[in-house]
């Protein structure tokens with residue numbers, strides 16, 4: 001499973017990058033709004049740090065506006081992927097952008113058929129939001145399983161980015177069902193390596209070593 005980080009924060013991206021696990025970055029207007037400075041400069045910096053797909057989202061409602069934004073965003077870096085919401089206008093834009101060989105990540109996916117239609121329209125990636133489904137008492141990870149089954153049935157190569165990750169169990173579940181990519185907030189990445197038995201083990205090894213090394 002590939003690891004993406006779900007943030008626009010440069011420090012978080014640099015720290016995760018140092019772990020050697022980072023394959024890409026997803027941003028959205030909310031995440032960019034939390035950072036200081038011009039969003040284009042932030043995206044440019046992110047593109048320099050991570051050599052992988054960097055999702056940047058459009059905010060227009062109409063396909064023409066989305067396509068104009070996409071072309072501007074692509075000037076920032078060759079690895080920019082255009083994040084487009086799963087609407088009719090969104091899929092029209094995705095379909096046109098695929099003819100220009102611009103990769104799109106269709107976002108705000110909450111049903112299997114949205115993912116099927118996005119793949120048919122030419123999405124390189126889809127982003128189903130598991131956490132937001134869990135929030136309303138639907139099992140988000142079932143959606144991932146359903147999308148994987150549909151894509152396997154038709155040999156579709158659109159990659160599934162498991163998004164809206166809230167805790168390490170989401171990451172484990174995504175890996176167990178064989179999801180392509182998980183995009184994870186820094187706060188969750190930070191927890192992934194943390195295990196009390198590892199911490200205790202280190203403390204015990206140190207204490208035993210100190211007894212003989214004096």
Ligand code: G3P
Nearest residue numbers: 006026131132163164165
């Ligand atoms: O990548 C999508 C993600 O940022 C949404 O997460 O926690 O706002 O549901 P959340």
